[in-house]
Amino acid sequence: MKHLRFGYLTGPALGVLWTFVLAVTVAVAMSFATGEAFKPSLIWSVIFGIPTGLALVWGGTARTASVVLAVVYFVALSLGIGPVLTQNASLVARVAAALFLGVGIGWPLKVFVEELSMGALTRHEFEDAVIRTLKGFGYIFFTAIVVIPFYVMVMTSLKNQAQLMQNPLDFSIDLSQGWGLFRSYVELITEFNFGSYMWTSFYISVLTVFITLLFAIPGAYAVARLRFRGQAAFSRSILLIYMVPMIVLALPIYIAFSMMGLRNSITGIVMIYPVTTIPVALYMLQGYFRGLPAEVEEAGLMDGLSRLQVIWKITLPLSLPALASVSLYVFMIAWNEFLLAFMLLDDPSKFTLTRGIASLNSSEIPRQHLMAGSVIATVPIMALFLGLEKFMTKGLTAGSVKG
Amino acid sequence: MSDIGPPRGAGPLARSEARLAWGLLTPTIIAVSLVVILPLLAIFWISVKPVSLSDLRAPEMVVREDLRGRPAEAGDEAILRYRLRNSSPSSEITGVRMEDTWPDGLTLAGELDPRCEIAQGRLSCDLGDWEGGYRETLNIPVVTEQAYFDAGRDVDDDPVQIDGKVSFVLTNGEFTFKNFVSVFDGGEFWSVLGVTLFYTIFGTLGAMIMGLFASMLLNHSFKGQGILRGLYLFPYVAPVIAVAFAWILLFDPFSGSANALLIQMGVTDGAINFFGERPLALIMVTLFEIWRYFPLSFLFILARMQSIPTDMYEAADMDGASPFQQFWYLSLPQLLGILSVLFLLRFIWTFNKFDDIFLLTGGNAGTRVLTVNVYEQAFAVSNIGAGAAVAVVIFACLLLFSVFFFKFMSKEEGL
Known part of the structure; x- marks a missing residue:
């Protein structure tokens, strides 16, 4: 590492690294966006990256670097050389690619190497530059791996089978179709009954939330506040139960439901879902109740409220944020639940959304229907999540840190 | 000398x-034991039972009654026919007795089956034991009288009463260890266990390392941090079936974008069947697991990171520690606690994971883990008993893990 700590070495090394990262990124992004052939090249990245890195360590501003690089890359793309190679891509695509490359390489790289000088570097300067580059890579990497599957999901749902087979990379949408774009969605709702599946999923999830809270609030309060023998053992068994895999329980539940005639009924599902979520809810709420100041409750007790009144009038209003988090988390679990719905529901008129999607997975039904179904299932939960992110994040952490 | 000291035992308030x-807990305890404890016991019970999917319906005695021969007027001969059947192909029914009202206006014309008798307008038959798949037709020759036509009733208007002792495989006293033998027999179990361990260990570690990186990216505040944090949680929040x-x-080998991209970039020549080849399929499902669950680790680690006091880093900075040194000697030791708790938790959960692999490969191409094996045995091979035996094995592993977990957690979290 020591002999790398010179500006004239670190700069070009980071330049090459970043140029290649951006070349791959732009190639992938452009391929996905236009369906045309873009190809990153390591050798060209080295050739272009070294002078870029050197120049930026030597001087220049982020703005000039971006402009100069954009022009250079446009020329390179047109000549068929450079870190991103393309054949007969359209002019618009080439301009866009050059712009992305120019700004994407020039701007961040200048920020990365800003504090470097040509000569020997301190360990601090060197590592700072390396870490910044790695972070830049991290942002691109994580964003890419998260976004690509969802992008593919949405775009596939808007295309038709023939277009997909012809060029699997071409995700450009033909906007001239207007509403025809949403054909898959319309068909799902009119022919495949997805409207009713959505409604079923929704009310099952809401019922699950209410039943869970009904059981979990008193239980959590008892575990958190009241003293009784076996309290510690109880806390632990909640955790233990939380860890029993669903598939182990699903088998006997399947048998019992078959024999009791509860299979294929919403009642059966509504009976079983809350029980899978009660331990989680109990654990989350219990943690929160413990954190509430006991003095407030004791004051209530002194003023003549009974314990139940204390829970109703003091504890619950104080724990509304926690209740919101728990409700959201439980709603998410119920909405996303797949295994039990898959095993217990066979009657298409009673499917939940996840079960409905599973039934779309056959060779006779086109793939874009499957993806449209996935989008229908994903969008509500995402909307809920983005709208109430604060509660959701809290719920996720509380629900998983401890259990 | 009087007894002086703190009061012992529980006072009335306590x-x-x-x-x-206990009052507050009772509903929960009842609900949870009904759906968790009871099924767990049931799993142990079923695992020593020779039960297959088709045995789940209790055997029934099916009887159909009709009058053959189309009698048109009084004096015509006809045959009163009872068709009897055991609905189960394998289970026995013992001591079957049938009773029916003898239809008005029919007289016996010939010999009655020796097992039956007619008394006070009722026909009763002692049909003995029926083995699985038993079928019989009981024919009783009769002569019609005018009264039969006057009544204008069908013979099967009066329901036939039939009962017998049903031996139901789930409740009888027949036990077997064949399920466990078939689970451990043949090299399959060990390969399944190996796959499970690979998936669990690498899935857990991968998700944690990715989570650690992601949380380092978002540890300092900047514009758009909230959006990125929300975005990075998407894989975990979305329904598993949608993302799978x-x-x-x-990654479809024929029309998948990943293959098209790789071919275009010259990484491979032909299409790769990502979810259909050994050992690539196993690596892919592990990657999926990492992808789907890194947000969880990330969320936790970020929460812990943000609670590390910044003055520690300032002090380290003053002392000349480089960023890597700060990470290695400051952040990592601070995070060690949460990382190990996370590892144990995620380990157990990944071990329990079913949906992901089931949806991605269905357990084919060398990706069958224990949980998927439960489903395969119980529903694909229709051997519920063997499925239950695998479930018992899973449960045993789980108990083992939780011993570790509690030993460790009590130290870490003061539980």
Whole structure:
């Protein structure tokens, strides 16, 4: 590492690294966006990256670097050389690619190497530059791996089978179709009954939330506040139960439901879902109740409220944020639940959304229907999540840190 | 000398508090034991039972009654026919007795089956034991009288009463260890266990390392941090079925974008069947697991990171520690606690994971883990008993893990 700590070495090394990262990124992004052939090249990245890195360590501003690089890359793309190679891509695509490359390489790289000088570097300067580059890579990497599957999901749902087979990379949408774009969605709702599946999923999830809270609030309060023998053992068994895999329980539940005639009924599902979520809810709420100041409750007790009144009038209003988090988390679990719905529901008129999607997975039904179904299932939960992110994040952490 | 000291035992207040506590807990305890404890016991019971999917319906005695021969007027001969059947192909029914009202206006014309008798307008038959798949037709020759036609009733208007002792495989006293033998027999179990361990260990570690990186990216505040944090949680929040199918589509060997991209970039020549080849399929499902669960680790680690006091880093900076040194000697030791708790938790959960692999590969191409094996045995091979035996094995592993977990957690979290 020591002999790398010179500006004239670190700069070009980071330049090459970043140029290649951006070349791959732009190639992938452009391929996905236009369906045309873009190809990153390591050798060209080295050739272009070294002078870029050197120049930026030597001087220049982020703005000039971006402009100069954009022009250079446009020329390179047109000549068929450079870190991103393309054949007969359209002019618009080439301009866009050059712009992305120019700004994407020039701007961040200048920020990365800003504090470097040509000569020997301190360990601090060197590592700072390396870490910044790695972070830049991290942002691109994580964003890419998260976004690509969802992008593919949405775009596939808007295309038709023939277009997909012809060029699997071409995700450009033909906007001239207007509403025809949403054909898959319309068909799902009119022919495949997805409207009713959505409604079923929704009310099952809401019922699950209410039943869970009904059981979990008193239980959590008892575990958190009241003293009784076996309290510690109880806390632990909640955790233990939380860890029993669903598939182990699903088998006997399947048998019992078959024999009791509860299979294929919403009642059966509504009976079983809350029980899978009660331990989680109990654990989350219990943690929160413990954190509430006991003095407030004791004051209530002194003023003549009974314990139940204390829970109703003091504890619950104080724990509304926690209740919101728990409700959201439980709603998410119920909405996303797949295994039990898959095993217990066979009657298409009673499917939940996840079960409905599973039934779309056959060779006779086109793939874009499957993806449209996935989008229908994903969008509500995402909307809920983005709208109430604060509660959701809290719920996720509380629900998983401890259990 | 009088007894001086703190009061011992529970006072009335403490007792009433404990009573209230149990009162509040009872509904939960009942619900949870109905759906968790009871099924767990059931799993142990079923695992030593020779039961297959078709045995789940209790055997029934099916009887159909009709009058053959189309009698048109009084004096015509006809045959009163009872068709009898055991609905189960394998289970026995013992001591079957049938009773029916003897239809008005029919007289016996010939010999009655020796097992039957007619008394006081009722026909009763002692049909003995029926083995699985038993079928019989009981023919009783009769002569019609005018009264039969006057009544204008069908013979099967009066329901036939039939009962017998049903031996139901789930409740009888027949036990077997064949299920466990078939689970451990043949090299399959060990390969399944190996796959499970690979998936669990690498899935857990991968998700944690990715989570650690992601949380380092978002540890300092900047514009758009909230959006990125929300975005990075998407894989975990989205329904598993949606993202699993998106992955399948993305990596499809024929029309998948990933293959098209790789071919275009010259990484491979032909299409790769990502979810269909050994050992690539196993690596892919592990990657999926990492992808789907890194947000969880990330969320936790970020929460812990943000609670590390910044003055520690300032002090380290003053002392000349480089960023890597700060990470290695400051952040990592601070995070060690949460990382190990996370590892144990995620380990157990990944071990328990079913949906992901089931949806991605269905357990084919060398990706069958224990949980998928439960489903395969119980529903694909229709051997519920063997499925239950695998479930028992899973449960045993789980108990083992939780011993570790509690030993460790009590130290870490003061539980």
